[in-house]
Amino acid sequence: MGRSFTLLELIVVMIIIGVLAAIVTPQLFVAVERARASEGAAYLGIVRRAQVRYAAFNGTTAGSLSDLDINITSLKFFTDQNIGSVNIATDPDAIVASVQRNAGGVYGQYYLNASANGTIVCTGATPARCARLGF
Secondary structure, three states, X not given: OOOOOOHHHHHHHHHXXXXXXXXXXXXXXXXXXXXXXXXXXXXXXXXXXXXXXXXXXXXXXXXXXXXXXXXXXXXXXOEEEEEOOOOOOOOOOOEEEXXXXXXXXXXXXXXXXXXXXXXXXXXXOOHHHHHHHOO
């Protein structure tokens, strides 16, 4: 007769698979949320550059997306795209655009804010969670 696996061997294999899944799953969720956050960062980069161009001609940044020379479709993972009318010549650290994410789960609600100098900052979540996103 052929040799078959014992119940103990099958249980050991299932425990090993369970431990590996427990290690990999949280990292998978971080990678997925980081990828989703990159959509917001790319959007903020486009809007920030358009704001700087607008300010070069008008003295202050635009108060509305329709005033900018860009055509952006709606974002898939972020809501509440806001831009601010500020004088970036006198306040280069002023926030010129922000987006909100309602991630649910571990990350919850957080905001990505772009300043006129190009810095993107994560707020609303804990500093450790924002650091895991790369901000």
